[in-house]
Amino acid sequence: MLLSMIVLIPLIFAVLTLLTKTREQARVMALIATVSVLLLTVYTYFNFDSTTAATQFEEFYSWVPSLGISYHLGIDGISLPLILLNAIVMPLLILFTWNDDRKAPNRFYSLILITQGAVLGVFCALDFFLFYVFWELTLIPLFFMVSIWGGPKKHYASIKFFIYTHVASLVMLLGIFGLYFAAWETTGTPSLSIPHLLAQFQFIESGITRDLIFLALLFGFIVKLPVFPFHSWLPDAYTEAPTAGSVLFVLLKIGGYGIFKIMLPMLPFTASPNLMITIMGALGAVSILYGAFLALAQKDLKRMVAYSSLSHMGYVTLGAAGLVSLSVSGAMFQQFSHGLIMSIMFMSCGVINKATGTRIINELGGLAQRMPKLAVIMVLAFMASLGLPGLTGFIAEFSVLAGSFVNLQGYVVLALTAIVITAAYHLWALQRAMFGVYKEKLGNVVDINGYQTLAMGVIAILILYFGLNPSPVLDMMLTNSEHIIGLMAGMGV
Amino acid sequence: MDLMLFAPEITMVVTGLAVLLIGLFLPVDSKKVLGYLASLGIIAALYLTIASLGTNALAFYDTLSVDALSQFFKIVFLVVALLFSIASIKYTEGSAHVEEFYVLAIFATIGMMFVASANDLMVLFVAFELASISTYALAGFEKKNPQSLEAAMKYFLIGSLSGALMLFGITFLYGVTGTTSIPGIAASGAAIAASPIGIISVVLLIAGMGFKIALAPFHMWAPDTYQGAPSLVSALLAAGSKKMGIVAAFKVFIVALIALQVQWQIAFAILAVITMTLGNVAALSQTSVKRMLAYSSLAQAGYITMAFVVLTPMALGGGILYALSHGFMKAGAFIATAAVVYMVLSENKDTKDPDHIDNFKGLGQRMPVTALSMTIFVFALAGIPLTAGYMSKFVLFSSTIQAGFAWLAVIAIINSAISLFYYAKIVKYMYFLPTEGTKISEPLPYTIALVVAVAGVLAIGFWPEPFIYWAMEAGKVLLAGGI
Numbered sequence: 014m015l016l017s018m019i020v021l022i023p024l025i026f027a028v029l030t031l032l033t034k035t036r037e038q039a040r041v042m043a044l045i046a047t048v049s050v051l052l053l054t055v056y057t058y059f060n061f062d063s064t065t066a067a068t069q070f071e072e073f074y075s076w077v078p079s080l081g082i083s084y085h086l087g088i089d090g091i092s093l094p095l096i097l098l099n100a101i102v103m104p105l106l107i108l109f110t111w112n113d114d115r116k117a118p119n120r121f122y123s124l125i126l127i128t129q130g131a132v133l134g135v136f137c138a139l140d141f142f143l144f145y146v147f148w149e150l151t152l153i154p155l156f157f158m159v160s161i162w163g164g165p166k167k168h169y170a171s172i173k174f175f176i177y178t179h180v181a182s183l184v185m186l187l188g189i190f191g192l193y194f195a196a197w198e199t200t201g202t203p204s205l206s207i208p209h210l211l212a213q214f215q216f217i218e219s220g221i222t223r224d225l226i227f228l229a230l231l232f233g234f235i236v237k238l239p240v241f242p243f244h245s246w247l248p249d250a251y252t253e254a255p256t257a258g259s260v261l262f263v264l265l266k267i268g269g270y271g272i273f274k275i276m277l278p279m280l281p282f283t284a285s286p287n288l289m290i291t292i293m294g295a296l297g298a299v300s301i302l303y304g305a306f307l308a309l310a311q312k313d314l315k316r317m318v319a320y321s322s323l324s325h326m327g328y329v330t331l332g333a334a335g336l337v338s339l340s341v342s343g344a345m346f347q348q349f350s351h352g353l354i355m356s357i358m359f360m361s362c363g364v365i366n367k368a369t370g371t372r373i374i375n376e377l378g379g380l381a382q383r384m385p386k387l388a389v390i391m392v393l394a395f396m397a398s399l400g401l402p403g404l405t406g407f408i409a410e411f412s413v414l415a416g417s418f419v420n421l422q423g424y425v426v427l428a429l430t431a432i433v434i435t436a437a438y439h440l441w442a443l444q445r446a447m448f449g450v451y452k453e454k455l456g457n458v459v460d461i462n463g464y465q466t467l468a469m470g471v472i473a474i475l476i477l478y479f480g481l482n483p484s485p486v487l488d489m490m491l492t493n494s495e496h497i498i499g500l501m502a503g504m505g506v
Numbered sequence: 507m508d509l510m511l512f513a514p515e516i517t518m519v520v521t522g523l524a525v526l527l528i529g530l531f532l533p534v535d536s537k538k539v540l541g542y543l544a545s546l547g548i549i550a551a552l553y554l555t556i557a558s559l560g561t562n563a564l565a566f567y568d569t570l571s572v573d574a575l576s577q578f579f580k581i582v583f584l585v586v587a588l589l590f591s592i593a594s595i596k597y598t599e600g601s602a603h604v605e606e607f608y609v610l611a612i613f614a615t616i617g618m619m620f621v622a623s624a625n626d627l628m629v630l631f632v633a634f635e636l637a638s639i640s641t642y643a644l645a646g647f648e649k650k651n652p653q654s655l656e657a658a659m660k661y662f663l664i665g666s667l668s669g670a671l672m673l674f675g676i677t678f679l680y681g682v683t684g685t686t687s688i689p690g691i692a693a694s695g696a697a698i699a700a701s702p703i704g705i706i707s708v709v710l711l712i713a714g715m716g717f718k719i720a721l722a723p724f725h726m727w728a729p730d731t732y733q734g735a736p737s738l739v740s741a742l743l744a745a746g747s748k749k750m751g752i753v754a755a756f757k758v759f760i761v762a763l764i765a766l767q768v769q770w771q772i773a774f775a776i777l778a779v780i781t782m783t784l785g786n787v788a789a790l791s792q793t794s795v796k797r798m799l800a801y802s803s804l805a806q807a808g809y810i811t812m813a814f815v816v817l818t819p820m821a822l823g824g825g826i827l828y829a830l831s832h833g834f835m836k837a838g839a840f841i842a843t844a845a846v847v848y849m850v851l852s853e854n855k856d857t858k859d860p861d862h863i864d865n866f867k868g869l870g871q872r873m874p875v876t877a878l879s880m881t882i883f884v885f886a887l888a889g890i891p892l893t894a895g896y897m898s899k900f901v902l903f904s905s906t907i908q909a910g911f912a913w914l915a916v917i918a919i920i921n922s923a924i925s926l927f928y929y930a931k932i933v934k935y936m937y938f939l940p941t942e943g944t945k946i947s948e949p950l951p952y953t954i955a956l957v958v959a960v961a962g963v964l965a966i967g968f969w970p971e972p973f974i975y976w977a978m979e980a981g982k983v984l985l986a987g988g989i
Contacts, residue, residue: 077971079978080901142900146891153890156930160938168938175930180923187907187919194908 185233343412529605
C-alpha cells in the first residue's frame with residue numbers, strides 16, 4: 014500500500030485542489046499533498062535495504078487478465094533515489110511559488126500534483142501498461158502548464174513538446190508491443206510485467222527483432238531525456254514554461270530512468286550490443302559538447318540553463334554506455350544531482366526575470382549587490398553545475414568520465430573538452446549577470462522572499478550535503494549498477 | 507419463443523409508436539416529455555440487451571440470430587441512440603416536429619439493430635435501408651437551413667446509390683449460390699470463389715458498404731453531410747450508422763465471403779491505409795469543428811478496417827471494442843459541438859458558421875463541463891491512456907503487430923500521432939485562447955448526455971476487462987462463421 018499511497022496521494026489531491034476556490038486553499042492543499050508524499054518516501058527510504066538489487070515493497074493486483082495487464086508496483090535502487098528527489102523538491106517548489114500571484118491557482122497546483130503523481134507512477138510501475146499510462150500522463154499537465162502560464166511563444170513550445178514526445182512514446186509503445194508478443198509467443202500467456210518481459214527478451218529468436226525492439230524503446234527514452242539530435246523541443250519547452258513548469262521538466266527524469274531500468278538489462282541480449290553501445294555513447298558525448306557550445310552562445314539566461322541541461326543529460330547516456338559500475342552509478346547520480354541543481358538554476362532565472370523584467374544576460378549586472386541571498390545560492394548551484402569538487406555535480410561527472418574511460422576513450426575525450434566550455438559559460442554568465450557594476454536602469458530590485466530563500470536554500474544545502482557525502486543515495490545506485498553489470502558478465506560486451 | 511429473443515427491438519418499436527401517437531396529441535410547449543419517453547424506452551431496450559448477454563439462438567426461420575456479436579453491436583447502437591435522445595431534448599425545444607425527430611431516430615436504431623442480428627442478406631438489406639431512409643430524413647431536419655438540405659440531398663443520392671450497389675452484389679451472390687442466407691452462402695464458398703462473379707460481387711459489396719462506413723474513396727459525401735446536418739444527427743450518423751456499415755461488412759465478408767478472403771483482405775488493407783491517412787491529413791486544415799470531426803471519423807473508420815485485414819480473434823475483438831469506444835467518443839464530441847452550436851445560435855441567430863473553431867475560444871471558462879467533456883473525447887480519440895480510445899487502439903494495433911502486419915500498425919500509429927495535432931488544436935482553442943464571451947449556463951440535457959458519454963469513455967479506459975471479454979466473444983462468432 015505504501016507505494017500506491019505515494020503515487021495516488023498527489024493524484025487524489027490534484028482533484029481536491031482543482032475544487033478549491035482561493036489561492037490560499039489551493040497552495041495549502043498542494044503543500045499537504047507534497048509533504049505527505051515526502052514523509053511516506055522518507056519512511057520508505059529508511060525501511061529500504063540498499064544492499065540488494067532486488068525489488069522491494071511490491072504490490073500486485075490483476076487488472077485486465079485477458080491481456081496480462083496488472084497493477085504492479087515495486088521499487089529498487091534505481092527508482093528510489095529519483096522518487097526521493099521528486100518527493101524532496103516538490104514541497105519546496107510549492108513553497109517557492111507560495112507568494113506568486115497568478116491566474117487560476119487551483120488549476121496550477123492541480124497540474125503540479127498530477128505531474129508528481131505521474132512521474133512517481135513511472136518510477137514505481139512494474140507493468141509496462143501501467144508504465145506507459147503514467148508515462149503519457151506526464152505529458153498532459155506539462156502541456157497545459159506551458160500553454161497557460163508560459164512565455165510569449167508558449168503555444169508553439171507546448172505543441173512542439175507535446176507532439177515530439179508523444180511520437181516518441183508511440184515508437185516506444187511499438188517496442189513494448191514487440192516485446193509483449195514475442196514473449197507471448199514463447200510462453201503462451203500474455204503478460205506485460207516488466208521483469209517478466211525483460212527476462213524473456215533473450216529468448217526472442219530473431220536478432221533483428223531484438224535490435225528493433227531495443228531501438229524503439231531507446232528512441233522513446235532518449236527523446237524524453239533528451240539528447241542530441243532529439244532535443245529540439247527542450248530549449249523551447251524549458252524556456253517558455255513558467256518557473257514551476259521548468260522545475261517540473263527538470264524532475265521529469267523518466268527518460269534516463271528507462272535507460273537504466275529497461276535498456277541496460279536488455280543491452281547484452283541484443284544482436285549487436287556493440288552497435289547499441291556506440292549509439293548511446295556517441296549520442297551522449299555529442300550532446301555534452303553540443304549542448305555546451307549552444308549554451309555558450311545564448312543571450313537569454315534561461316535558455317542558457319536549458320541548453321546546459323541538454324549538455325548535462327548527455328552524461329546519462331554516456332555513463333550508461335560506459336558499462337562499468339562506476340560509470341553507470343555515476344550516470345544515475347547525475348540524474349539525481351541534475352534534478353537538484355537545475356531546480357535552483359531555473360528558480361534563479363525565474364526570480365531574476367520577475368525582479369528585473371529581463372533575462373537577457375547583457376542587460377543584467379551587479380545583481381549580487383541587491384540580491385545577496387539569491388547570489389549565494391545561485392553561485393553554489395552554478396559551481397555545482399560546472400562540476401566543482403565537493404558538490405553533487407562533480408561526483409556525477411567525475412564518475413561518468415572516469416568510469417567510461419575504460420571502454421569509451423574517444424567519447425570521454427570529447428566530453429572532457431566540453432568541461433572547459435561548461436566552466437566558461439557558467440562563470441561568464443554569473444560574472445555578467447550577478448557581479449560587476451549594478452545597472453541602475455533595472456530599477457529597485459529586491460531580494461528573494463522568505464519562502465523562496467527557504468526553498469532554494471534547502472536544495473542548496475542538499476547539493477552540498479550529497480556532494481560531500483553521496484553514499485546515502487549512491488550506495489543503492491552502486492548495488493544496482495553492479496547487478497546490471499553482472500548480467501553482462503561473459504557476454505563479450 | 508422467437509419473439510422473446512427480440513424483446514429489445516420490440517421495446518424500441520413500442521417506444522417509437524408511443525412517441526408518435528402521444529406526440530400527435532400534445533401541444534408544442536409540452537412535447538419535451540417525448541424526449542424523456544424516448545430515452546426511457548431506449549434505456550429499457552439497453553437493459554434488456556445487456557441482460558440477455560450470453561444468449562445464442564437463431565430465430566424466424568434462421569433469418570435472424572441473437573449472439574454475442576449482434577448483442578454487442580446492439581449495445582453500441584442503443585448507447586448512441588440514448589446519448590442522441592437525451593441531448594435532443596434541448597435541441598427540439600419549441601419545434602413542432604419533435605415526435606418525428608425522435609421516431610426517425612428510433613426507427614433508424616431499430617434498423618441498425620436488425621442489421622446486427624441479420625443472418626440473411628435480404629433481411630440485412632431491408633434493415634439497412636430502414637436505417638438509411640430514416641437518417642436521410644433526419645439529415646434534412648432543419649428544413650429552412652440550406653446547408654441541412656444539401657446535406658440530406660447528398661446523403662440521400664449517394665446512399666441510394668450505395669444501396670443499389672449492395673443489392674446488386676447480393677443478387678450476384680444469389681445467382682451463384684441460390685440462397686440469400688449468410689451461412690448458406692458461406693457453405694457455397696468454393697462455387698463463388700471459382701466464378702468471376704465472386705469478384706464482381708466483392709467489389710460491389712465493398713463499394714456499397716464502403717459508402718456507409720465512409721471509406722475513402724467512397725467518403726466524399728461524409729464531410730458535407732456531417733457538417734450540414736444538425737450536429738446531433740451527425741452524432742447519430744458518425745457514431746451509429748457508420749457502425750451499422752461495419753457490422754454488415756463483418757457479416758458479409760468475414761462470414762459469408764470468407765472463401766474470397768485473400769481478395770478482399772488486400773482491398774481492405776489498401777482502403778484502411780488510404781482512409782486513415784486521408785482522414786487525418788484532411789482534418790488538419792479544417793476550421794469547421796464538425797468537418798474536422800467528420801474527417802477524424804474517417805480516420806477512425808480506417809483504424810477499425812484494419813480488423814478486416816488482420817482477422818485474428820484479438821484483432822476482431824479490438825475492432826469491435828473500437829466500435830463501442832468510438833460510439834461514446836464520437837457521439838460525445840458531436841454532442842459537445844452541438845451544445846456549442848446551440849449556445850452560439852442562441853446568442854446570435856444569424857451566425858453563419860456556428861461550429862467554426864473560433865467559437866470554441868475560451869470555452870473552458872464559458873462552458874466548463876462541455877469543454878472538459880470535449881477535452882476527454884478528443885484525447886480519447888487521439889488515444890491518450892486510460893480512455894476508451896487508448897484501450898481499443900491498444901488491443902487493435904497490438905494485434906496487428908502480433909499477426910505480423912507491423913507495417914500496417916506503424917502506418918496506423920503515425921496516423922494516430924498526426925491526429926493529435928488537430929485534436930490538441932481544439933483543446934488549445936478551448937483553454938488557451940481568450941474570448942469576449944461570458945460564462946453561460948450550460949443546457950442540462952446536453953450536459954447529461956455528455957456526462958454519460960464521458961462515463962462510458964472512462965469506464966472502458968479504466969475497467970476494460972468485461973468490455974474486452976464481450977468484444978472477443980463477438981469476434982469469435984465471426985470467426986466461427988456464425989452460431
